[in-house]
Amino acid sequence: MAVSKRLQTAEKARRFVGLFLVGAVLAWPMMQTARAQVLPSAPPRDQAGQFPLMTQARACELIGGKLQSVGVARCLRAGLRMSGSASVHGVPLLYRDFPASSRRGVPQRILLLGGIHGDELSSVSIVFNWMDHLERSRFLPFHWRVIPNANPDGLLQRKATRGNANGVDLNRNFPTLDWQREAMTYWEKRTHRDPRRYPGPAALSEPETRWLVEQIRQFRPDAIVSVHAPFGLLDFDGPREPPQRFGYLHLHQLGTYPGSLGNYAGVNLGLPVITLELPHAGIMPTPQQQARIWADMLTWLERNLPREAPLYFRLGQYPWEDVP
Numbered sequence: 001m002a003v004s005k006r007l008q009t010a011e012k013a014r015r016f017v018g019l020f021l022v023g024a025v026l027a028w029p030m031m032q033t034a035r036a037q038v039l040p041s042a043p044p045r046d047q048a049g050q051f052p053l054m055t056q057a058r059a060c061e062l063i064g065g066k067l068q069s070v071g072v073a074r075c076l077r078a079g080l081r082m083s084g085s086a087s088v089h090g091v092p093l094l095y096r097d098f099p100a101s102s103r104r105g106v107p108q109r110i111l112l113l114g115g116i117h118g119d120e121l122s123s124v125s126i127v128f129n130w131m132d133h134l135e136r137s138r139f140l141p142f143h144w145r146v147i148p149n150a151n152p153d154g155l156l157q158r159k160a161t162r163g164n165a166n167g168v169d170l171n172r173n174f175p176t177l178d179w180q181r182e183a184m185t186y187w188e189k190r191t192h193r194d195p196r197r198y199p200g201p202a203a204l205s206e207p208e209t210r211w212l213v214e215q216i217r218q219f220r221p222d223a224i225v226s227v228h229a230p231f232g233l234l235d236f237d238g239p240r241e242p243p244q245r246f247g248y249l250h251l252h253q254l255g256t257y258p259g260s261l262g263n264y265a266g267v268n269l270g271l272p273v274i275t276l277e278l279p280h281a282g283i284m285p286t287p288q289q290q291a292r293i294w295a296d297m298l299t300w301l302e303r304n305l306p307r308e309a310p311l312y313f314r315l316g317q318y319p320w321e322d323v324p
């Protein structure tokens, strides 16, 4: 009797170990998924193991040094402000406001973003060029907030990366209503776990995405323009008839993805979101092409912006409470 009991106990233990091993093998890829991979070329950490906040001058040295079309001196002259927030590697997230010149009524606001994908270098450079244009303009009908480099860590890797320093695609990390249900499944099934499109372990897991959402909530834009490359087209999400073309970029709607800015701000918040896809990540459009895109975009914005901000911006509330 005692022997058979011992045998039963040993059998149970074997089963338990077997199940544990099977579980571990099955869970391993998921643990890999959930673990943030810090990419190389990180700056030194401080004594507490943190990446210290870089100065603005140092950030410009790195950004301007990486982008010859911008250069260090021009980045320093651009009047960018520290926001108090930083990327994973401690690079300050910089912005500049260009208030409207008209004093009549409350001017409409446009948020202009470059470089949310770090390896789309032309998207950062063109935003610096448009900042020069805003600086020189005598009449500004809109209040602009410009964030030329939304993903500095991606840009500043030795070989620039689409994702941030944790390997997260920031444009899949926004808190869209479908994130919880769809983001991971989409990444696994539709992109076959493409590391360039990893949405992160949770919506808003990344400091850069949290800061961008904070910008949207504080600045309350009437429209958002986000510059990418290299598909050479114009995409649009949101409540208005889409523009047909800006310069040589023609409308071609790509649809939305769980966690994308177009889905979050365009579909969920109901703001017009213009996505400009330049044709090359490493080659700038000619000055004429840049000027043409800019002029067509201004004309469209002047004619098409909703006259009133969405109700939740006016009330300072959001249409849902449970989304962070």
Ligand SMILES: [Zn+2]
Residues within 6 Å of the ligand: 117, 120, 228, 229
């Ligand atoms: Zn992109």
